[in-house]
Amino acid sequence: MLSDEGERVNSLVSLLKRRGIIFPAFSIHGGVAGLFDYGPVGARLLRKVQNQWREHWISKGNIVEIDSPTITPESVLKASGHVDAFNDHASECRSCNAIFRSDHLIESHHTNPDSLDSEELGMIISNNGIKCPSCGEQQWHQPRPMNLMFPTRIGATGGGRAAYMRPETAQGMFVTFPMIQRHFRNRLPFGAIQVGKGYRNEISPRQGMIRQREFNMAELEYFIDPEAVFENDLSNWNDTRFQFIPDPKGGDSETIEMMISDALDSNIIRHPVVAKFMAETYDFIVSIGADPSKIRFRQHESDEMAHYATDCWDLEMFGSYGWIECVGIAHRGCYDLEAHELATNSNELRAWREFSKPIEVEKMVASPISSIVGPTFRERAKDVGDALMSLDEMPTSFPFNLLLDDGTSVSIEENMVEVKQIHDMIRGEWFIPHVVEPAFGLDRIIWHLLDHGYEITEKEGEEYLILHLSENVAPYELVVLPLFEKDGMSEIAHQIRTKLISLSGINAYYDGSKSIGRRYARADEIGVPWAITIDYTTIEDGTITVRRRDDQSQIRISHDDLIQYVSTNSLNTLF
RNA sequence: GCGAGCGUAGUGUAGUGGUUAUCACCGGGCGUUGCCAACGCCUGAACCCGGAUUCAAAUUCCGGCGCUCGCACCA
Known part of the structure; x- marks a missing residue:
């Protein structure tokens, strides 16, 4: 039931x-x-x-x-973590059909379960006698990957680059x-x-x-x-x-x-x-x-x-x-930005933060004298220079042994360096934005708009359905209805409808079939907020009626005013 | 993915082996009607797909697809 x-x-x-x-x-x-x-x-x-x-x-x-x-x-979705996060393995219990994430089952038996493929996961589960948390049995199906992304390939001829729908x-x-x-x-x-x-x-x-x-x-x-x-x-x-x-x-x-x-x-x-x-x-x-x-x-x-x-x-x-x-x-x-920076080595994913006050830095450096260092160390001269510039402690005596990045060391003579104080201004720094x-x-939101707006009511003992959609999302803003399709009412209705749909952002339809009540009902069902009715009085003096969906109340205005109110989106002020 | 139930006009449904496949709403046409699903006449529209059993299948069986519910899943 x-x-x-x-x-x-x-x-x-x-x-x-x-x-x-x-x-x-x-x-x-x-x-x-x-x-x-x-x-x-x-x-x-x-x-x-x-x-x-x-x-x-x-x-x-x-x-x-x-x-x-x-x-x-x-590669984009690898960097973002989706390929791995969407690639979990699932283990199913043969006995009770419960499903668990394989990596969770072996958490205490392996330090990095994410790195394992399905066979390795299966081995660890059986070797350690992992029991089903739900029924206690030890009868597992082989772990299966569950990738929730749609895979595709870029390129029509075989091979091509692996890709996913986002x-x-x-x-x-x-x-x-x-x-x-x-x-x-x-x-x-x-x-x-x-x-x-x-x-x-x-x-x-x-x-x-x-x-x-x-x-x-x-x-x-x-x-x-x-x-x-x-x-x-x-x-x-x-x-x-x-x-x-x-x-x-x-x-x-x-x-x-x-x-x-x-x-x-x-x-x-x-x-x-x-x-x-x-x-x-x-x-x-x-x-x-x-x-x-x-x-x-x-x-x-x-x-x-x-x-x-x-x-x-x-x-x-x-x-x-x-x-x-x-x-x-x-x-x-x-x-996210950091993940793409790491994956691509790009330096463009950072922003610059200027300090309110530049930081002045005074420090001592051992600056290489390149006319000596160059000829002495030849192809290693650049490494020597770098090592000298990055020295934290200034040399106190010469010659001394300088450790290079490659682990070797060289002997530095006094005439190779100038120890001096330098002045630096740091104006800001690069950082990764948050x-x-x-x-x-959107589909979930739209569902709830429909759900919240859906009213099942009764009219004369019969079920009556109204979709109370807000005017700014309603598929049709207006419907134009001749009371009858005769005596010129139909023609007037078509003319008014044509004027209405020529307004920007306004959609209106004409409905002339069956009784007027039925046409109101059809419009209420798809949430049309306003119904314009052309009747005999329209033929006499050009006024039309405006019916409001939400309370079915009506007012009568001239059709010129109608166009005015619709184009300024202010019909509601009339009621 | 497992288990249970289900799948018939646009919508909601009736139909336990032989029916021209039921009913209602719905849509279209004509007429009538002075404002909230009126009425009359005419008309449109369906057995999820495939296989099997049978003289005969919407109906029984098998497989697929889909839907609903429960379990699980849901960065």
Whole structure:
């Protein structure tokens, strides 16, 4: 028997299918789990959410958008850690079918389980008589690798370079950091966003749109100087109560409700930029129509947190599947840029920090006199010079033995060096920027907008469905309805519709079939916020009625005013 | 990946070996109708795929694919 929530999900899912919003992909070929189509109505919903998201961040002023390939060479994802992290081995118990990560099973028998292949892992498991933690038996299948990335090859003729479909868009921002930094003329902080597809070959996708194999992501990488002091002005949110579930550190996790500035002051949130982005993220999610009471922030527990993150929060949304993480906001430290620097030897992934006051350095050096050192040591002269310059202690007597980098030593005469005091100004230093990353799962967010907005009600004893989508994401802003398709009403309706869709960003459709009530119902079902009706009065005086979806109230205005109100996005002020 | 259940028009469904495959909503056309799924007539649309058993399969069996739930997995 299905729970009420189950019924609700089924009902919403069948509406989404029926009305061409979101539905399983490739179904005429049997379907593929974890892949979905956004149809004629849904695609515009997705596009509007993406555009609202872009606007939200771009309007901060120091954030730019980029767009990177989804096909990513293996070396990039090796550097980022995804090849290894996504290459865990799993051991399955023959007796009870439980599955465990192989490296976890042998933790106490091997110091570096990550380096082993499946045969070695299998050997260690059997040689040490590892028992199944679940049933205690010792009957294991051979460990199998579980790589969650889609592999591919670059190049059409055999061979080619190994690559994967990207598991996140973030790497695109990290590897193009040099260009982004140049764009901002080397002034931190700045950020880059990217909206696009990510791919994960899930073992078993579940929960409809919640875990997909190809999904829409939107990520911001915000680069900061770890030593910079950030203003903690969160006063814009003084009237907002946030729900937090802080890291319980082994204790019970409890929801607490407080202002975000208090959460930061009491060090529940550990970094001001993280706090700011949490608040901004909350604003965005609410602005596109989510129910604020169904939003909360959960802090990752220390052992759940990715190893590079120093503070990590999930924004969770509540819906028919319970609380689902929809946004991850992570302070990733310098992990990502450093990883690419190490892998590529690039020196472009650093930023320059000018000291407020240059540091003056006075020191004694033993400077080689190259007219003597050169002819004396010939091809070793450069090594000798380097060794002299890096001496910490000045020679007190001559000749002395100088140890070179290659382990050999040479004898240095007094006439070969000039011991002198030098003056140096250190104006700043290079460092690897830290990064704070809000990463949005757009499909999950859209699911929750649909879920929060989905109302099953009754009209005259019959089930009546309304999708309360926010106007700034609704696939159609308006529908134009002639009361009847006769006496010229149809023509007027078409003219008004044509005018409306010529306005920028406005989409409206014409519907003239069946009764007026049915057409209102069809529009309510796909969340059209405004219905414009042309009736006999329109023919007489040019006024039309505007019906508001959310309460079905109507007003009458001239059709010139209609165009005016729609183009200024202010129909709501009429009610 | 394991176990259980399931797969029938666009949607939701009925159907235990022989039916013209049920019903409702839905879509299209015509008529009618003075504003919230009205009505009449006409019309459209389905047994997941493949194999086997059988005179005969939506129905039984096998395999595949998909869905739901539980276990596991989910940087």
